[in-house]
Amino acid sequence: MPLGAGENWDNPGGDWGESHFSRLETINPGNVSRMGLAWEYDLGTSRVQEATPVVIDGVMYTSGNLGRVYALNAATGEELWTFTPELDMQVNRFACCDQANRGVAVSGDKVMVAALDGRLWALDRATGEPVWSVDTVVDHTRGYTSTGAPEVAGDLVVIGNGGSEYDARGYVTAYNIADGSQAWRFFTIPHDPAEGPQENPELVPALETWSEETRWDIGGGGTAWDAIVYDPKFDQVIVGTGNGGPYPQAVRSPGGGDNLYLNSLVALDRETGRMNWHFQETPQDNWDLTATQPMILTSLDIDGEQRPVILHTPKNGFFFVVDRENGYAHAANPIVRTNWADGFDMEAQRPNITMEDADYSNGPKIVFPGSPGARNWYPAAYDPTRDTYFAHVLDMGNLLFLPGPVDNVERKEKALNAGAAIIFTPDLEAAAATLPPPLRAAVQAQAAWEWVKQKPFESQLRAIDPMTGETKWAVEQLGWQDRNGVLATQSGLVFHGNVAGTVFARDADTGEALWSIETGSTIMAAPMTYMVDGVQYVAVQTGWGGGGWGFVPRYSAAYSKGNANRILVFRLDGGQVAIPEDLPPLQPAPEPPEQFADATPEMIARGAAMFTENCTMCHSNQPRAGLPDLRRMNRGIHGGFQQIVRGGLFVSRGMPQFEDLLSEEDVHAIHAWLISVQGPLRERELELQEKGLPLDTQSLTILSNY
Numbered sequence: 001m002p003l004g005a006g007e008n009w010d011n012p013g014g015d016w017g018e019s020h021f022s023r024l025e026t027i028n029p030g031n032v033s034r035m036g037l038a039w040e041y042d043l044g045t046s047r048v049q050e051a052t053p054v055v056i057d058g059v060m061y062t063s064g065n066l067g068r069v070y071a072l073n074a075a076t077g078e079e080l081w082t083f084t085p086e087l088d089m090q091v092n093r094f095a096c097c098d099q100a101n102r103g104v105a106v107s108g109d110k111v112m113v114a115a116l117d118g119r120l121w122a123l124d125r126a127t128g129e130p131v132w133s134v135d136t137v138v139d140h141t142r143g144y145t146s147t148g149a150p151e152v153a154g155d156l157v158v159i160g161n162g163g164s165e166y167d168a169r170g171y172v173t174a175y176n177i178a179d180g181s182q183a184w185r186f187f188t189i190p191h192d193p194a195e196g197p198q199e200n201p202e203l204v205p206a207l208e209t210w211s212e213e214t215r216w217d218i219g220g221g222g223t224a225w226d227a228i229v230y231d232p233k234f235d236q237v238i239v240g241t242g243n244g245g246p247y248p249q250a251v252r253s254p255g256g257g258d259n260l261y262l263n264s265l266v267a268l269d270r271e272t273g274r275m276n277w278h279f280q281e282t283p284q285d286n287w288d289l290t291a292t293q294p295m296i297l298t299s300l301d302i303d304g305e306q307r308p309v310i311l312h313t314p315k316n317g318f319f320f321v322v323d324r325e326n327g328y329a330h331a332a333n334p335i336v337r338t339n340w341a342d343g344f345d346m347e348a349q350r351p352n353i354t355m356e357d358a359d360y361s362n363g364p365k366i367v368f369p370g371s372p373g374a375r376n377w378y379p380a381a382y383d384p385t386r387d388t389y390f391a392h393v394l395d396m397g398n399l400l401f402l403p404g405p406v407d408n409v410e411r412k413e414k415a416l417n418a419g420a421a422i423i424f425t426p427d428l429e430a431a432a433a434t435l436p437p438p439l440r441a442a443v444q445a446q447a448a449w450e451w452v453k454q455k456p457f458e459s460q461l462r463a464i465d466p467m468t469g470e471t472k473w474a475v476e477q478l479g480w481q482d483r484n485g486v487l488a489t490q491s492g493l494v495f496h497g498n499v500a501g502t503v504f505a506r507d508a509d510t511g512e513a514l515w516s517i518e519t520g521s522t523i524m525a526a527p528m529t530y531m532v533d534g535v536q537y538v539a540v541q542t543g544w545g546g547g548g549w550g551f552v553p554r555y556s557a558a559y560s561k562g563n564a565n566r567i568l569v570f571r572l573d574g575g576q577v578a579i580p581e582d583l584p585p586l587q588p589a590p591e592p593p594e595q596f597a598d599a600t601p602e603m604i605a606r607g608a609a610m611f612t613e614n615c616t617m618c619h620s621n622q623p624r625a626g627l628p629d630l631r632r633m634n635r636g637i638h639g640g641f642q643q644i645v646r647g648g649l650f651v652s653r654g655m656p657q658f659e660d661l662l663s664e665e666d667v668h669a670i671h672a673w674l675i676s677v678q679g680p681l682r683e684r685e686l687e688l689q690e691k692g693l694p695l696d697t698q699s700l701t702i703l704s705n706y
């Protein structure tokens with residue numbers, strides 16, 4: 001079966017190999033400059049958009065934030081139906097990365113989506129009415145979510161979960177598409193052996209790679225939150241598994257071994273769910289180097305023999321070419337600076353891990369790649385006719401250190417348990433200057449400090465040779481937060497958007513931009529292409545969000561024009577895109593109420609620390625962030641603070657309730673801190689305003705949301 005989608009684009013990856021490659025050639029380098037807007041559809045939201053639409057027989061099916069679903073006439077944009085999952089918005093408390101959803105699965109008369117709360121919905125394809133739904137979450141005392149697209153595998157649909165930054169233990173479940181009944185479930189990591197036999201036999205050998213001191217109670221991680229691919233040749237489902245939880249192995253599994261099957265590809269028999277093989281990409285994970293990133297299935301000529309392979313570029317910085325028959329890595333080349341490993345041992349089939357550079361249990365370490373990953377969820381495309389892989393690549397590290405002792409770490413139920421403090425390398429030189437001198441000296445003494453000084457990050461769209469990992473061409477992107485999904489077409493074009501809202505068509509052989517159009521809306525999601533009645537279209541969803549979503553980059557359209565969620569569809573001889581208006585300038589913070597009579601410096605300091613721990617994941621308090629800057633609350637919000645935070649006044653609007661986690665005194669302390677910063681902020685901003693200066697000051701360090 002050759003790779004490449006035709007008139008239809010069957011699944012978010014496009015074709016059976018999920019190559020994000022199209023054989024359509026109507027739009028080609030000779031005429032691409034004539035492209036313009038065919039139609040647009042307003043999704044009516046202003047949150048993250050990561051899905052690649054599906055188009056079958058002239059109908060587009062796609063998902064938006066939370067797992068909303070849209071069915072549209074693919075030639076006109078006319079709305080056929082929409083679906084909004086009913087869910088308890090309390091889920092926002094344990095969603096690491098906004099309200100992401102990466103797409104729908106379509107099979108027969110059903111469209112399936114996994115909502116953020118982990119409920120899998122099957123909708124009637126003609127009407128959008130729910131046919132069945134199942135709760136995929138095994139334990140609601142833990143922070144499980146779903147953000148990935150379900151995967152169709154014959155008469156089954158397979159879905160995993162997110163939550164390894166919280167207290168989750170990973171698994172995937174296969175359901176019968178006909179009625180939603182469960183076919184099988186595969187846990188990616190063992191459970192506490194004291195609590196009875198393991199659910200699947202593969203966990204028995206895996207258990208050997210976890211120490212006896214393992215903190216099973218915290219969760220362990222291994223969540224399969226994105227790529228799951230059905231491999232028709234071997235009738236198997238290949239799953240990429242997630243990072244360890246908590247991140248530091250010294251906490252998670254002290255003295256442990258590889259911690260199987262974290263950060264692995266596992267191939268599961270479609271019918272039985274039994275494991276055919278596994279390949280661990282990052283043994284003994286300490287660094288959130290997940291293997292959940294999208295996989296592309298193809299075959300390659302390897303030493304004169306055609307081998308069925310997976311092309312995989314996970315977070316960990318390597319380009320893996322893995323045999324689909326047995327999990328053997330035919331190639332494993334670094335595509336960015338890596339110092340958690342200094343290469344891959346082909347014979348041992350494992351990376352050469354360099355703990356001396358990367359073990360931060362004995363002091364801070366600068367580790368490359370950082371937790372956002374050399375690659376992440378944003379899809380790559382593979383053109384088999386050029387044997388070229390097109391992908392956004394982020395060459396960047398992070399300083400990692402333990403926030404406290406590794407012993408007796410408490411599990412925080414349904415809350416962040418990642419257990420590592422992170423500063424990304426673009427901020428590190430400036431941040432280091434503010435560290436206490438001994439810590440600063442320790443940071444600057446590391447070999448990787450040179451890397452930080454030379455090039456804190458590199459953010460590029462690249463054309464890569466899969467077997468060598470070599471770059472054929474590269475184009476700089478706008479910044480490290482500018483990440484882009486990609487589409488490639490047989491006619492020799494590569495399409496992608498950027499966070500400033502430009503859509504590009506590039507020459508696949510040179511990277512040269514042959515066409516671009518301004519949309520005024522941030523784009524991270526991958527474009528896709530399809531044909532209806534002889535007309536070829538290219539579609540892309542717009543919207544900023546996902547990991548680090550509270551830190552909206554200055555160079556993004558979301559910053560200057562707001563976060564419009566749209567579907568934009570282009571064709572030859574189309575028109576211009578309506579560009580949203582600029583947002584009005586930022587206004588000085590309103591006057592805060594009087595500080596509480598009982599507020600003390602200790603209380604305010606405690607409030608600041610608790611804010612960081614419990615609130616900053618969503619409330620970054622940065623300019624133009626998607627959620628309110630709580631240093632700018634008005635009197636009404638100040639007055640209702642306890643009811644909002646503990647009473648759940650705004651749960652339906654997305655603000656979770658914290659009654660179980662924060663006492664009245666805790667919330668009082670957080671509030672006292674917010675009041676204490678609002679006054680000085682207001683004064684500073686009034687001064688800036690008087691001088692005619694903009695108020696857009698971001699904080700130095702972008703905290704990780706991963």
Ligand SMILES: O=C(O)c1cc(C(=O)O)c2c(n1)C(=O)C(=O)c1cc(C(=O)O)[nH]c1-2
Binds near residue numbers: 050145148162376
């Ligand atoms: O460990 C997990 O369970 C988990 C889940 C998710 C998610 O579900 O979105 C992300 C991550 N990890 C993660 O590490 C990460 O970098 C990330 C980025 C994004 C995004 O949508 O931008 N999600 C996630």
Ligand SMILES: [Ca+2]
Binds near residue numbers: 243
């Ligand atoms: Ca993660």
